[in-house]
Amino acid sequence: xxxxxxxxxxxxxxxxxxxxxxxxxxxxxxxxxxxxxxxxxxxxxxxxxxxxxxxxxxxxxxxxxxxxxxxxxxxxxxxxxxxxxxxxxxxxxxxxxxxxxxxxxxxxxxxxxxxxxxxxxxxxxxxx
Numbered sequence: 001x002x003x004x005x006x007x008x009x010x011x012x013x014x015x016x017x018x019x020x021x022x023x024x025x026x027x028x029x030x031x032x033x034x035x036x037x038x039x040x041x042x043x044x045x046x047x048x049x050x051x052x053x054x055x056x057x058x059x060x061x062x063x064x065x066x067x068x069x070x071x072x073x074x075x076x077x078x079x080x081x082x083x084x085x086x087x088x089x090x091x092x093x094x095x096x097x098x099x100x101x102x103x104x105x106x107x108x109x110x111x112x113x114x115x116x117x118x119x120x121x122x123x124x125x126x127x128x
Contacts, residue, residue, distance in 0.1 A: 002070055002126050004109065011109025012061065014101035015074045015122055019059035021045060023076030023120065029086075032098045069111070069127040080118030087113075 002008045021027045025048040027035075035041035048054055062073045086102040106113040110124040 007109040008126050011105035012072060014105045016059055019074050019076035022081060023078030024057040029099055036098060069125055071125050073121060073123045075121045078120060080120045083115040083119040
């Protein structure tokens with residue numbers, strides 16, 4: 001579909017994982033860092049996926065053909081987040097086990113990236 005198929009797939013994967021983990025399950029950056037360092041991240045994701053309040057939550061990917069490329073939108077049912085701090089690769093996160101996905105997706109995979117609804121939706125565009 002796209003000129004940079006592998007990079008777009010990587011970028012969409014990062015955004016979808018964020019929608020589930022951080023959006024729908026409410027795992028904060030700090031919590032994920034601690035869980036990854038303690039090797040408990042996967043168990044916590046599975047635990048939260050099984051909680052009654054999360055069973056019906058969904059992350060949705062929409063795809064739309066636009067002039068000269070493609071537009072993708074990922075929506076979650078979370079509370080939103082402070083997305084501007086994750087748009088650039090920050091030195092304090094350089095060696096963290098997480099926290100670089102949005103910046104990498106923005107820089108490598110998409111020509112445009114914008115958050116909407118307080119971070120509950122992200123819209124990205126890529127060339128054909």
